[in-house]
Amino acid sequence: MQRMASAGMVFRATGRSNAGARRCVAIVLAVFAALITVHPTRAQGVAPADTQFFRIGSGVVDSPSFAVAGIVAAGLSSPPGARPCDRGGSCGVPGMIALAQAIGSPAEAIELLEQRQIDAILVPAGDAYRAYAGKRAEGAKPREPLRTVATVFVEAIHVVVRDGSRFETVDDLKRRHIAAATDDPTAVTFLQLYLNHLGLDGGRKPAPPLAVQAGLQRLADSRIDAVMLIGAPPLPALVEFAHLIPMRLLAVPPAATTRLPYLTDIKLAAGAYAGAEAIELPAVPTQLLVSGNADANRIEAITRALWNEASQKLLAAGPPVARTVKLDRALAGVAVPLHPGAARFYREAGILNATPVGE
Numbered sequence: 001m002q003r004m005a006s007a008g009m010v011f012r013a014t015g016r017s018n019a020g021a022r023r024c025v026a027i028v029l030a031v032f033a034a035l036i037t038v039h040p041t042r043a044q045g046v047a048p049a050d051t052q053f054f055r056i057g058s059g060v061v062d063s064p065s066f067a068v069a070g071i072v073a074a075g076l077s078s079p080p081g082a083r084p085c086d087r088g089g090s091c092g093v094p095g096m097i098a099l100a101q102a103i104g105s106p107a108e109a110i111e112l113l114e115q116r117q118i119d120a121i122l123v124p125a126g127d128a129y130r131a132y133a134g135k136r137a138e139g140a141k142p143r144e145p146l147r148t149v150a151t152v153f154v155e156a157i158h159v160v161v162r163d164g165s166r167f168e169t170v171d172d173l174k175r176r177h178i179a180a181a182t183d184d185p186t187a188v189t190f191l192q193l194y195l196n197h198l199g200l201d202g203g204r205k206p207a208p209p210l211a212v213q214a215g216l217q218r219l220a221d222s223r224i225d226a227v228m229l230i231g232a233p234p235l236p237a238l239v240e241f242a243h244l245i246p247m248r249l250l251a252v253p254p255a256a257t258t259r260l261p262y263l264t265d266i267k268l269a270a271g272a273y274a275g276a277e278a279i280e281l282p283a284v285p286t287q288l289l290v291s292g293n294a295d296a297n298r299i300e301a302i303t304r305a306l307w308n309e310a311s312q313k314l315l316a317a318g319p320p321v322a323r324t325v326k327l328d329r330a331l332a333g334v335a336v337p338l339h340p341g342a343a344r345f346y347r348e349a350g351i352l353n354a355t356p357v358g359e
Contacts, residue, residue: 051079051080051095052093052095052096052097053097053098053099053119054073054076054093054096054097054099054120055098055099055101055118055119055120056072056073056098056099056100056101056118056119056120056288057101057103057109057112057113057118057121057122058100058102058103058109058121058122058123059102059103059105059109059122059123059184059185059186060102060103060104060186061102062185063102063184063185063186064153064155064184064186064231064232064286064319064321065123065124065286066100067318067321068122068152068153068286068319068321068322069100069101069122071315071318072098072122072152072288072306073099073100074092074098074314075092075305075311075314075315076092076096076098076302076305076311077090077092077093077097078090078091078092078093078094078095078096078305079095079096080094080095085310090310091305091308091309091310092305092310092311093298093301093305105186106121106124106127107127107131109123110127110128110131110146113146113289113291114144115144116144116291119290119291120149120288120289120290120302121288121289121290122152122287122288123186123287123289124186124189124190124284124286124287125151125262125284125286125287125333126189126260126284127186127189127190128146128148128262128287128289129261129335129336131146132145132146132335144291145291145292145293146289146291146292146336147289147291147292147294147336147337147338147339147340147342147358148334148336148338148339148342149287149288149290149299149303149306149339149342150288150306150307150330150342151286151287151330151331151333152285152286152287152288152306152325153232153285153286153321153322154232154284154286154325154329154332154333155184155187155231155232155283155284155324156230156231156232156266156268156281156282156283157194157228157229157230157252157282157283158228158230158233158235158238158281159173159226159227159249159250160216160219160226160227160228160238160248161173161226161247161248161250162219162245162246162248163247163275164246165225165248167225167226167250169250169251169252169253170198170200170250170251170252170253171253172250173225173226173250174200176226177225178200178224178226178228179209179215179218179219179224179227179228180195180207180209180210180228181209181210181211181212181215181216181228181229182209182211182212182231183211183212183231184230184231186286187209187230187284188208188209190230190284191209191228194228194260197260200228212231212235212237213237215227215229216229216238219241219245219247226250230284232319232320232321232323232324233266233272233281234272234273238273239273239274242273242274242275242276246275247273247275247276248276249268249279251280252281257282261335262284262285262333262334262335262336263282263283263284264282264283264284264285264332264333265280265281265282265283266280266281266283266324267279267280267281268281283333284333285325285332285333285334287333287336288306290339292339292358294341295341296339296340296344298341299339299340300341300344301341302341302342303341303342307327307330307345307349312326312327327349327351328351330346331346331351331352331353331355334355334356335356337356337357337358338352338355338357338358339358340357340358340359343355343357
């Protein structure tokens with residue numbers, strides 16, 4: 001890697017993202033290889049009549065949501081005739097094969113769910129909440145109302161400035177030059193919305209977000225005052241940046257997030273990035289949602305399979321973003337009501353509390 005002490009440093013791609021994607025694909029393929037190890041009388045290449053398919057719509061192929069959706073699908077699957085869980089086989093929903101399907105945008109995924117063309121979606125909570133709240137405001141009654149199953153992962157919002165700058169909080173950045181940057185295509189809409197929400201867009205139409213490396217390069221060159229990034233911490237590119245250019249993370253006042261009920265937070269330990277102090281970062285959940293009309297027993301079984309030990313091991317072996325949420329935070333940022341079937345599981349687990357539940 002090229003290392004420069006000046007602000008004119010040039011980053012070189014590390015390849016970690018592609019390597020992570022390849023590892024994720026390898027994990028999913030290995031899991032499905034195990035899933036299709038069925039009883040000889042079943043292995044005829046034709047799905048038995050009692051097989052249920054569960055299609056999960058997610059982001060485009062290079063998005064974190066697609067990678068995680070593939071792992072979730074593997075955890076939920078247990079085809080007829082597969083080896084039982086207690087004998088080293090699948091611990092998913094008996095008789096079900098779940099599939100991850102890449103879709104162009106969260107809005108398109110929501111539309112396909114409402115049209116019954118897919119069974120579930122894994123989308124950013126902000127997109128789901130805007131669709132849900134928008135329908136309620138219009139008095140419209142969609143054929144397939146949205147209901148939440150779980151928060152599956154979260155991505156933290158990092159507001160980065162160069163160390164030595166006079167900026168202390170995001171309020172100090174108003175009327176300054178800030179860029180948004182992300183490598184997650186599904187996060188683009190949220191970043192533009194959040195810049196506007198914080199009053200950091202100067203009243204102008206926000207520019208499309210940059211790639212993370214490009215945004216950090218502009219900050220390194222002092223062409224911008226701050227960069228807003230989104231991703232599961234620690235972000236590899238920001239780890240690299242912090243070792244070369246002294247930087248700080250700015251706090252976001254809690255009041256700034258009150259009108260975005262789906263936001264949650266991540267506590268970042270001191271030293272997660274070189275020189276960075278401990279800080280609480282706002283975070284955007286990506287959630288698994290289904291139709292409110294989906295069978296409650298089926299959704300309860302899916303929720304139970306999502307949080308069983310076998311599925312958690314699959315997620316823990318996946319990309320960093322897949323490890324950001326555990327059962328005790330499954331309801332973090334839930335603003336679209338829970339599906340009643342999912343609520344049954346969380347009530348039994350003792351973590352339902354005040355989370356809204358749909359009809």
